[in-house]
Amino acid sequence: MSKLLEVAKLAGVSKATVSRVINHSELVSPRAREKVLAAMQTLNFHSQELKRTQESSAMLGLILPFGREIRAHSFGIDILAGAEEKAYENEYMILIGNSIGGREGTLTSSMVNRGVEGLILLSGGPGETEHLQLLRRSGIPLVLVDQKLEGADAHQVRGDNFAGSLQLMKHLLDEGHTRIALLSPDKYYTHKERIKGFRFAMMERGAMPSSDLEVLLSPNDAYMDRLETLLDGEHRPTAIFVTDPGLLEGLLELLNRKRLHIPEDLSVVTFDDNYCFLPSEYRDFFTSINQPGKLIGSLAVELLFRHWRTPDMEMQEVVLPGKLNVRRSTRSLL
Structure with a gap:
């Protein structure tokens, strides 16, 4: 077990949070910072020592069912565009996965192994599946977009x-x-x-x-x-x-x-x-x-950042209204 992970487990936070503390990031709540510093003192680890170990990947995962052909203009692409813009503002990159063909679980495991610090998922599966439990055990925050999964321990952003x-x-x-x-x-x-x-x-x-x-x-x-x-x-x-x-x-x-x-x-x-x-x-x-696909993606990333600042925050559900456009496909019978 790496020293970074030892501190994370003792403090009850993610490895990414420990990395932010030792790198003086503002994306950490005072309470989380105290927990990390207390764990470091207990283990007799110093910041410079931890900096020589694996640090933050500065990478988020995004898994959507883009389909067998990824179209230039689609709901999924709009979600991706909104997420990427918000991530880029905070110097984060997006690792993308296409879950078509039942690859949701495999992609989630693969992204966890590659060190993503948070995951955004449009899921078609039930709320309590093995890969969602893996995220929970790993301390990686999850934001579900579009589809609501009852029983899933995750933030959610969706349309109404x-x-x-x-x-x-x-x-x-x-x-x-x-x-x-x-x-x-x-x-x-x-x-x-x-x-x-x-x-x-x-x-x-x-x-x-x-x-x-x-x-x-x-x-x-x-x-x-x-x-x-x-x-x-x-x-x-x-x-x-x-x-x-x-x-x-x-x-x-x-x-x-x-x-x-x-x-x-x-x-x-x-x-x-x-x-x-x-x-x-x-x-x-x-x-x-x-x-608003782009807004859904942007808010999903923002929820991940808020989660890192306040790890003990309650799970949030953001429901966005759609826009009604009345056009030529309807006529009045009155």
Whole structure:
């Protein structure tokens, strides 16, 4: 065990905190500094002696599911851009991992072994998994972005998916739409919150949500047949809420095949339409809630810095509102 790690374990802080103390960094709380100095005195270690051992890596880890092809403009890239800017301001570098294909646990272990001092993670797994426990044992602070994991011992920065759904639904309901369909995945926290918002808004207006109007996707689900049946029905919906912008392309193909037009035959609302690939005529077309990806990344890094200053701080959950953009994909029935 290195002397730096000995001091960290005795003081009950991370190795990075010990390094900051001996290098007179301001990113340390007075209480943490006292603990480190007391541990050094107990072990009879001096600052210069510790400086000759492994010091701070000045490196943060960022693990996101960028996909098989990392697109120049995506939610993940915006999170990365915001995180990198904030890290650079504080002379830190970002080590990036693409968790596509179930690599989240392996990447986390690898980054811990490379000495990252904090980790930012957009996770698709349950809250209590082996790699999250590894972070806890290592004393490395974790900030979860976008997805909320119940039971995870971590700070969180995410958009307000429930409130965003309420805004989109209020817009449709205020325009006279009462028969509104839902097209959504049903796996991750973000989508579940958007589904809750859809159902709550309907009930708030006195219209009980009907399962006949909900097309919820499971993994590898062939949902297009169900969606086509819904649009062919005698009481076709006048509007549809698409919770995931990745589903817009399939919806557009189906509507074109059936010679249905937006918004004349069907009004459409969604989340984060600016992050999906669509024909040029659909640019700035969809009424949507857009989330501040860069701000999410920046605040995630800021939470890591605050954690280092105050290691005993309670876990923080930062929930950011999205921006409603009313565009040409909806029309009034009034």
